[in-house]
Amino acid sequence: MRTAAAAFVLGAFCVLGFAPFDRYFAAHVAVWPAPTLALAGLFLLWRKASTARQAMLLGLAWGAGCFLFGVSWVYVSLSEFGGMAPPLAAASTLLFCLYLALFPALAGGLFLRWRNGTARDVLLFAGLWALTEWLRGTLLTGFPWLAVGYSQSPPSPLAGWASVLGVYGVGFVAALIAGLLGEMRATGWRKPGAWAAIVLLLGFGGLLRLMDWTQPTGSPVTVSLLQGNVPQSLKWDPKRLPLSVETYLRLARAHPATLTVLPETALPLYFNEVPREVLRGLTRHGDALIGVAVGTTRGGYANGAVMLTPELTASAYTKRHLVPFGEYPPPGFAWFFRFARIPMSDFTAGAARQEALSFNGQRIAPNICYEDLFGEELLDALPAATLLVNLSNTAWFGDSLAQPQHLQIAQLRAIETGRVMLRATNTGMTAMVNPDGIVAAALPPFTTAALVVQAQGRTGLTPYARWGNLLALLIAVGACLTALRRKIFPKSS
Incomplete structure (x- = not known):
């Protein structure tokens, strides 16, 4: 119960990285890291989960916190302007947010089923996150609102990745950094390779922001x-x-x-x-x-x-x-x-x-x-x-x-x-x-x-305009396959 409550709070905390909170706090603190930190917390919770079912419930709780806090304005349209009775509008909003939370739940279940207990789990985490966000934005006509990549609008250095990988690719990079931070939190901060990877991801995103593609x-x-x-x-x-x-x-x-x-x-x-x-x-x-x-x-x-x-x-x-x-x-x-x-x-x-x-x-x-x-x-x-x-x-x-x-x-x-x-x-x-x-x-x-x-x-x-979501999806699938290499080819690894 405590871990589910922690997941719910982390999901709600993620929303602080989106507008309009960037404007509320911009003069004092950058808020764009909030979703990455929320994902790092989710990575740690999934890492400690003992069963796929438990990981799915944690993903569901994280998603419920995120969407109930972030898209509860759906209630206003149904009740105040749509003429729906308030109890029915509240129930409809709750069911809609729980539906959206099924996608982090799916990512959690697959993560625990497929993880191998090595640093490659970071790749699996980022790949599954990007793929399930894309699925949420596609299935049943799609609802990609609050995809993590949107939180990385300027001044976030990760915004530059959007010109190449699009919003789902930005979400992949944010989840990859989150996984690296979570892995270091669990196993020790003295990992020069992980720190170098984070610096490169942030730095290269900043350089891409300077590119003039058009x-x-x-x-x-x-x-x-x-x-x-x-x-x-x-x-x-x-x-x-x-x-x-x-x-x-x-x-x-x-x-x-x-x-x-x-x-x-x-x-x-x-x-x-x-x-x-x-x-x-x-x-x-x-x-x-x-x-x-x-x-x-x-x-x-x-x-x-x-x-x-x-x-x-x-x-x-x-x-x-x-x-x-x-x-x-x-x-x-x-x-x-x-x-x-x-x-x-x-x-x-x-x-x-x-x-x-x-x-x-x-x-x-x-x-x-x-x-x-x-x-x-x-x-x-x-x-x-x-x-x-x-x-x-x-x-x-x-x-x-x-x-x-x-x-x-x-x-x-x-x-x-x-x-x-x-x-x-x-x-x-x-x-x-x-x-x-x-x-x-x-x-x-x-x-x-x-x-x-x-x-x-x-x-x-831009590169994204040429390739659309294909490049981000290939990278996400590639990250998952790399993480699963020992399971797929046990003799060769």
């Missing part, structure tokens, strides 16, 4: 990112429709730019229902990228981003990776919507491959809401796309950890792709992220404002 193309463009701050409780009320429309028209008029970007479903209408005078108002100073529902050729409607010129010529991107339960009912779960009232919850997914949208000599690759959690999917638009633009509405989650965590995710996407990431959100965080992962500018959340920035398009490919 090059500027064209002239910088002026972009106005609008943050309407329209309350979620009012957004879909037909009587309040003029509130949304007037808010964005006023912001567009007051903050002219070559490109004006509105958040996800900023206009709570179908695109063909938006009055032409509203469209003309939004494009008075230049093009506009508008978050709005659009009809599809297959019937139904899609969550869209419409690029509109002053001549009202339109081209569109439609969201490909939909949110289960929020944007469509998974097969067999239509009953869920008897307990929750979620507007526009039956979207049609967009085509798997879509052309980047042309604008002023640049090519824009939009992504909508949590699509930017799936780094490999964003690579389909490269190398053609020169700018990335995320349109989000995280008002569903209230004033919670969701908004700063989502911005931190965008930081890793910018590093992985070597592109500027622009974010227009309803309530926050509206921001511009540079290709090195540094947040160049951001609006305070829950304010009605516009962020006007100069965005530089870029061309070229």
Whole structure:
């Protein structure tokens, strides 16, 4: 029981390494090592476990602490805005977090079953951690939120690894350092080889942060990112429709730019229902990228981003990776919507491959809401796309950890792709992220404002943009096979 409680506390401690805690404590102490230290503690607990079942329970407890603390904002969307009864929303949130905790549990069970009691266990630990995080981000459409690699956004030196290995590779490196620290804690700190490995991993990550994998193309463009701050409780009320429309028209008029970007479903209408005078108002100073529902050729409607010129010529991107339960009912779960009232919850997914949208000599690759959690999917638009633009509405989650965590995710996407990431959100965080992962500018959340920035398009490919997650997965599998060599080839070792 004590070890399970320790694992739970370690999982909760891991969340302190993610946003927004990096901003709370930045002036006094760096928080990016927290997830690595939390993993080092988990490695020690697994190392002392006597059975695979015990290791799985410890992994489950660690995951429960991490996800209950880190993604409990799901409760807000279900209860406060989804209309679900609080007890049912609390139970649903608990079950969701326990589902996510199954992946650290799986890693723990496999670790104890396969470990051989040598220093190679460090490789097995890191490899299993990376592989189970990738599995969590893939299985059943995936939910990679709080993957350890996201915590290593700048100023962490490990952020540089993202341009080569992506977020799962960064998680592998963090877990490898954690395993080395845990092994030294258990067997003695006087291990020059382990210390040298840690220094090399940190140092090489720092050097990779200095690499400029992509090059500027064209002239910088002026972009106005609008943050309407329209309350979620009012957004879909037909009587309040003029509130949304007037808010964005006023912001567009007051903050002219070559490109004006509105958040996800900023206009709570179908695109063909938006009055032409509203469209003309939004494009008075230049093009506009508008978050709005659009009809599809297959019937139904899609969550869209419409690029509109002053001549009202339109081209569109439609969201490909939909949110289960929020944007469509998974097969067999239509009953869920008897307990929750979620507007526009039956979207049609967009085509798997879509052309980047042309604008002023640049090519824009939009992504909508949590699509930017799936780094490999964003690579389909490269190398053609020169700018990335995320349109989000995280008002569903209230004033919670969701908004700063989502911005931190965008930081890793910018590093992985070597592109500027622009974010227009309803309530926050509206921001511009540079290709090195540094947040160049951001609006305070829950304010009605516009962020006007100069965005530089870029061309070229990072190693991650060329290989996607393949390189990180090969390294993780290779680490596991190296650790298991004696079991696989007992005579040769």
